[in-house]
Amino acid sequence: MNSDILIIGAGTIGLTSALALAQDGHRVTVVDRGAVGGESTWAGAGILSPLLPWDYGPVVTRLTERGRQLWPAWIDEIRARSGVDPEYRESGLLVLGLSDPAPARDWCAAHAWPHPPPPPELRPLAGRDPHPLWLPGVAQVRNPRLAQALHLACRHLGVTILSDVPVLALSLDAGKVVGVETGQGLLQAGAYVLAAGAWTNALLGRHAQAVEIFPVRGQILLFKAAPGRLPCIVYREGHYLVPRSDGHILAGSTLERVGYDKGVTAEARAALLAFARQVLPALGERDLVRQWSGLRPGSPGNVPTIARHPELDNLYVNGGHFRYGVTMAPASAEILANLLAGRAQAIDAAPYAWPVTAGR
Numbered sequence: 552m553n554s555d556i557l558i559i560g561a562g563t564i565g566l567t568s569a570l571a572l573a574q575d576g577h578r579v580t581v582v583d584r585g586a587v588g589g590e591s592t593w594a595g596a597g598i599l600s601p602l603l604p605w606d607y608g609p610v611v612t613r614l615t616e617r618g619r620q621l622w623p624a625w626i627d628e629i630r631a632r633s634g635v636d637p638e639y640r641e642s643g644l645l646v647l648g649l650s651d652p653a654p655a656r657d658w659c660a661a662h663a664w665p666h667p668p669p670p671p672e673l674r675p676l677a678g679r680d681p682h683p684l685w686l687p688g689v690a691q692v693r694n695p696r697l698a699q700a701l702h703l704a705c706r707h708l709g710v711t712i713l714s715d716v717p718v719l720a721l722s723l724d725a726g727k728v729v730g731v732e733t734g735q736g737l738l739q740a741g742a743y744v745l746a747a748g749a750w751t752n753a754l755l756g757r758h759a760q761a762v763e764i765f766p767v768r769g770q771i772l773l774f775k776a777a778p779g780r781l782p783c784i785v786y787r788e789g790h791y792l793v794p795r796s797d798g799h800i801l802a803g804s805t806l807e808r809v810g811y812d813k814g815v816t817a818e819a820r821a822a823l824l825a826f827a828r829q830v831l832p833a834l835g836e837r838d839l840v841r842q843w844s845g846l847r848p849g850s851p852g853n854v855p856t857i858a859r860h861p862e863l864d865n866l867y868v869n870g871g872h873f874r875y876g877v878t879m880a881p882a883s884a885e886i887l888a889n890l891l892a893g894r895a896q897a898i899d900a901a902p903y904a905w906p907v908t909a910g911r
């Protein structure tokens with residue numbers, strides 16, 4: 552037995568789970584077939600909010616709101632343990648293009664989200680939009696730095712991290728996982744957590760039962776502008792711009808069901824460039840630094856599975872966070888750690904149990 556708990560996948564969800572379980576006193580190992588945080592975690596935009604919150608039902612909202620509540624203290628601790636600043640900041644979100652602002656305003660009032668009128672410096676961005684909605688409490692984080700901070704914080708807590716070690720299969724015996732076969736031999740633990748993002752179903756095989764986690768490609772453009780050129784996150788009709796403190800601006804994203812294809816396309820580049828220039832007309836191709844894509848762990852209704860396997864006693868899944876894995880990460884890890892410890896949950900975790908029927 553190499554450790555108490557073996558986590559498969561060193562993305563945001565695997566690393567966040569590792570931190571929570573190590574803090575509970577478990578000896579934890581995390582194994583990833585590539586670089587730490589190198590998949591969806593690296594590719595994401597790091598907005599800590601659903602887009603848009605009022606478009607989702609209470610099952611998604613409960614987890615994103617718990618995540619948002621935990622984020623400030625949680626990230627302070629990660630910063631202190633790792634010495635890395637993942638650039639968490641409340642940059643605010645300006646929502647444009649709402650045809651009817653009433654549902655958004657009602658939702659904000661019901662969930663205690665401040666939504667004052669946009670301050671004067673944002674008026675040029677809002678232009679002639681009849682109903683701009685300003686949400687100053689929405690925060691962001693810089694994904695690659697988050698992954699680095701989580702990695703170092705895990706090591707600080709004694710978590711063993713094995714990168715470039717592919718898990719080939721789960722080894723099963725008598726209703727239990729007895730090890731995972733890897734490119735470097737069998738790894739064993741008392742319990743196993745599958746946090747393999749878009750690849751979760753591939754590893755579960757027929758044991759996935761009704762769990763449906765599938766890849767959804769998202770493409771992003773990265774621009775470099777003068778710092779402060781864009782003061783806040785801007786969302787309009789399915790697209791967003793996210794400003795980083797050093798002047799980089801992300802334009803995202805696409806939602807494409809193209810299997811495991813991580814290519815980028817000229818169509819997405821043209822659409823995202825046109826959107827970016829609508830919001831910031833001064834941005835041009837000369838400011839474009841990079842285009843990339845990532846594979847989100849898609850799930851029906853954006854509802855992740857955070858649960859023990861119904862038949863394989865010592866196997867847990869924390870996966871399928873789709874568009875909001877970074878937002879949901881601390882809340883999901885909290886649910887997982889409480890499950891393993893047999894503690895009461897802070898929120899009703901029943902909706903994230905192993906699904907009984909496909910599509911939930």
Ligand SMILES: Cc1cc2nc3c(=O)[nH]c(=O)nc-3n(C[C@H](O)[C@H](O)[C@H](O)COP(=O)(O)OP(=O)(O)OC[C@H]3O[C@@H](n4cnc5c(N)ncnc54)[C@H](O)[C@@H]3O)c2cc1C
Pocket residue numbers: 559560561562563564565582583584585586587588589590591592593594595596597598599600716717718719746747748749750754768769770771803804805844845846847848869870871872873874875876877878879
């Ligand atoms: C373009 C884009 C924009 C996004 N924007 C946001 C946003 O603004 N806000 C937000 O909250 N979320 C956002 N997301 C979603 C968020 O990034 C994901 O929900 C989150 O990263 C999922 O984390 P994860 O750890 O489950 O998956 P991943 O980060 O994909 O990690 C899974 C890990 O498992 C490993 N793995 C897979 N198979 C194996 C195997 N056989 N053996 C060993 N290791 C294996 C992989 O190598 C990988 O490192 C975005 C995603 C994309 C792509």
